[in-house]
Amino acid sequence: MKICVINITPVPDEYLGHNRAVVDACCAGVLLPDTELAFRAPARGPMSLPRYLEDYRNPYFQHCVTHEVIATLIAADREGFDALVVNCFDDPGVREARGLIKTPVFGLSEPTFHYACQLGAKLGALVPDMPGQVAFVQNQIEAMGLGGRMIRDGVRAESKRFTESFAEALQYPQAMVDRLAAQGRQMVDDGADVIVIACGGLGQICGVAGFHALGYRDTVVPVINPLTVAVKTAETMVAMQRALGTPLPSRVHAKRLSDEDVARIQSGFGVAG
Numbered sequence: 001m002k003i004c005v006i007n008i009t010p011v012p013d014e015y016l017g018h019n020r021a022v023v024d025a026c027c028a029g030v031l032l033p034d035t036e037l038a039f040r041a042p043a044r045g046p047m048s049l050p051r052y053l054e055d056y057r058n059p060y061f062q063h064c065v066t067h068e069v070i071a072t073l074i075a076a077d078r079e080g081f082d083a084l085v086v087n088c089f090d091d092p093g094v095r096e097a098r099g100l101i102k103t104p105v106f107g108l109s110e111p112t113f114h115y116a117c118q119l120g121a122k123l124g125a126l127v128p129d130m131p132g133q134v135a136f137v138q139n140q141i142e143a144m145g146l147g148g149r150m151i152r153d154g155v156r157a158e159s160k161r162f163t164e165s166f167a168e169a170l171q172y173p174q175a176m177v178d179r180l181a182a183q184g185r186q187m188v189d190d191g192a193d194v195i196v197i198a199c200g201g202l203g204q205i206c207g208v209a210g211f212h213a214l215g216y217r218d219t220v221v222p223v224i225n226p227l228t229v230a231v232k233t234a235e236t237m238v239a240m241q242r243a244l245g246t247p248l249p250s251r252v253h254a255k256r257l258s259d260e261d262v263a264r265i266q267s268g269f270g271v272a273g
Contacts, residue, residue: 001034003234004081005227007041008069008088009048016041023087026207026227035235040076042068050167053201057132062092069093070100077101083234087227088200089137100257104238104248108200108226109140111233117149119222120193125155126180127198128162137198151191156183158202169205176202177211184214188221196224203227 005023020039027037045068046052055061069086070093076084077097083104086094091107098105116123125141127133137155141147158165159179169176180202184195195214197203203225206212212228214221241248257265266272 001082002036003083004038011041042072066092073097077103106234111230112226116194116224124187124192125196125198129157173209194222
């Protein structure tokens, strides 16, 4: 099986090896031996520098990112992968691409929260400290119908501003892990059975650091990292499709466009096929 992880911003050639190593580290030991991982990134867009991370909560920036992610998914679809995973908790382009391409497309948010629900009755989610981020993830949770599975104030921002904490974590990841672990223990005190790292960036740091469980109160609390779960979910669902013929995803109420319709629509918008 071949699964492609899709970055949401361009990656310079000199950093491709590092980004691929991060993906491999997050998924180490989880996938079957014959599953291969690939990595692709958009050709256009600004560099994802720590000081500009708050751009992601700007609607216009989100629109531009989504456009380029969809273009990257279309290109990856032609390569014959078995599944595509968009490596961002916002899930940019996932819904749109599912109505367009043949390859199954997965985001991070749905696999992560639904897996977490199988590990405990009550969840706590940790997100980056960016303006509007708590509300954004709360809306994702409500859209999935999982609001009742959260503890009170179940979505909480990291205790350090993301533009500073992520830059620090690239050099010293344990600092971020220690902060999130302390907040995770507070969530357990407030009733959480499971801690969800509800961000691709936070998850990247935690995954590389091997932060998948939290020892507390003579027990071990699950810590869910999104990329790890999403890639394994993609592998499992493709295997189920192959074995059982289960459609992936369902097309009952959102049929995929035909090649002719795609060409017609792209022509009308002046988009290259």
